[in-house]
Amino acid sequence: MAELDAARLRYGLGERYARIEVVETTGSTNADLREALLAGAADRTVLLAEQQTAGVGRRARSWVSPKGGLYLSIALRPAGVAFAALGSLSVVAGLAVYELATDLGVDAALKWPNDVLAGPRRAKCAGILAEAVGNGESAVVLGIGLNVAPLGDDIPAGPGGLPATSLAEQGAATTDRTDVALGLLTRFDDLERRWRAAGGDLTEAGLLSDYRAKCATLGQDVQVQLPDGSTLTGRAADLDRTGQLQVDVPDGRRLTVYAGDVVHVRPA
Structure with a gap:
């Protein structure tokens, strides 16, 4: 599987993001960008990793991050959005992943609060984690883990025995991870700007009704x-x-x- 192409990402996303970096391996992209925000990183900084060795999901669970998936985090400083509204970014990110998957021909649905399901068995294809960063202003790191390539047999089931799946296993039109990342980051940028313009109000941004309609x-x-x-x-x-x-x-x-x-x- 081809490596992520950082130059193509930067060119394709233009001015949408302040900084885009791709690394071969890291412990956790969310942890890296939490530190970066505390050190003054710019709003809309993006970090992607080919693999994570200590990826973390909700409630500090490990997120299995082998090569072949898409693991990225976005650091955001949404001025004008109340701290209490930052958690609703999981809704924004879920919609972005859903739109990407369906545009690739994958039968997808959203599972509250932060999963994207795919296929007739409604297996987990993506997970989302929003983490507020306490540095005196509204700041948040949003992590997205998306299974792209076929999975091995050793991927553990989620809570309740929820099985895992991937875009490839559900017949996605492309599994070129650079193309997938471009599509995801473009959709997230569009939706997050609507959310930010509405002060983090999902209803005012027109996003809550969309999420309801797609929530399994x-x-x-x-x-x-x-x-x-x-x-x-x-x-x-x-x-x-x-x-x-x-x-x-x-x-x-x-x-x-x-x-x-x-x-x-x-x-x-």
């Missing part, structure tokens, strides 16, 4: 594994205006979930 979680019976170790069971009913999941529980209440692992409960 809504309408599903779900088990939500909460950060405190407890489990919430119910029907995923809606998203609030900040993109948080609302679950109808058996006693008739509608509860808002701000963080947790969601397992779609499939019929036996």
Whole structure:
């Protein structure tokens, strides 16, 4: 598989990003850009790695990052966006990956809060992690891991036994990772500018309705594994205006979930 072409990325993306760097290997692109932001890195700095040795997903889980995938992080300083709204960038990134996948001919769907599923089995094709950086202003690192090449047999399943898949395994029109990165970063740039112009308000930006329409979680019976170790069971009913999941529980209440692992409960 061809290496990522940094020169073609910079040329194709033009002035959309302040800096684009490709490295052969690193521990975690998110960790690298967190440090870079604290050291004064510019808004819209992008780092891509051929592979990560210590990739991290939500709740500090390891993200398997072998060669053949697309592993990138974007450092953002969205002036005018409240700190509390930074987490909604996961919605923006999810939409960008969804648009990319469908444009490549892949049957895709979104899984709240930060996964992109693909194929008839709705296997995990991409994961997203937004991490706020505390340096006195609104700053965030957004990481995206996207499976591109065929996967080996040793990729572990996600929470609830969610299997993994890749663009190649789902018949994508191209698996040239430079082309895939160009498409993803272009779509993210367009959507993030809409989000930023709306002050981080997903509804005002017109993004929340798009996410709802593409979210496979809504309408599903779900088990939500909460950060405190407890489990919430119910029907995923809606998203609030900040993109948080609302679950109808058996006693008739509608509860808002701000963080947790969601397992779609499939019929036996």
